[in-house]
Amino acid sequence: xxxxxxxxxxxxxxxxxxxxxxxxxxxxxxxxxxxxxxxxxxxxxxxxxxxxxxxxxxxxxxxxxxxxxxxxxxxxxxxxxxxxxxxxxxxxxxxxxxxxxxxxxxxxxxxxxxxxxxx
Numbered sequence: 001x002x003x004x005x006x007x008x009x010x011x012x013x014x015x016x017x018x019x020x021x022x023x024x025x026x027x028x029x030x031x032x033x034x035x036x037x038x039x040x041x042x043x044x045x046x047x048x049x050x051x052x053x054x055x056x057x058x059x060x061x062x063x064x065x066x067x068x069x070x071x072x073x074x075x076x077x078x079x080x081x082x083x084x085x086x087x088x089x090x091x092x093x094x095x096x097x098x099x100x101x102x103x104x105x106x107x108x109x110x111x112x113x114x115x116x117x118x119x
Contacts (some may be wrong), residue, residue: 014040014113017102019081028103041112051104052084052097053112057119062089079114081107 029037034046034053044055058066060099069087072094076082084095096108 004058010092014059014110017110017113018111019107021041021080021100022100022107024100026101028098028101029105034104037106037109041109043116044081044112047095048069050097050102052095053108054093054095055112055115056091056093057092059092068092068118071075072115075114075118076111080113081111083111083115090091 028051031051032048034051038044038046038053041053041055044053046052047054055070057065059068065087069085069092072083072085072092081096081098086093092114094112097103098105098108
């Protein structure tokens with residue numbers, strides 16, 4: 001069953017929502033819409049090229065950063081919405097954007113909230 005769009009449930013806990021399948025040809029979120037959603041995913045920032053949201057998480061060593069990257073990867077696989085992950089000694093950077101529309105979709109913010117729950 002598809003998730004209720006965030007715009008219809010402004011007070012909903014994003015992490016409790018499920019990603020809905022996204023088809024190509026759908027419009028990406030406008031910059032204003034993305035900025036309006038950003039406060040709902042603390043720690044994330046808007047980036048360009050492509051439009052995406054990104055957050056870097058700090059860890060005391062490589063092993064914990066790698067373990068977090070694996071947990072994020074497992075979450076992405078379960079949700080069917082995949083992140084770009086970069087990690088190394090003491091950090092794991094996570095980026096989301098919807099490749100089919102080459103921009104941001106509500107699903108990206110749902111996933112960011114879910115990743116925040118793993119941290």
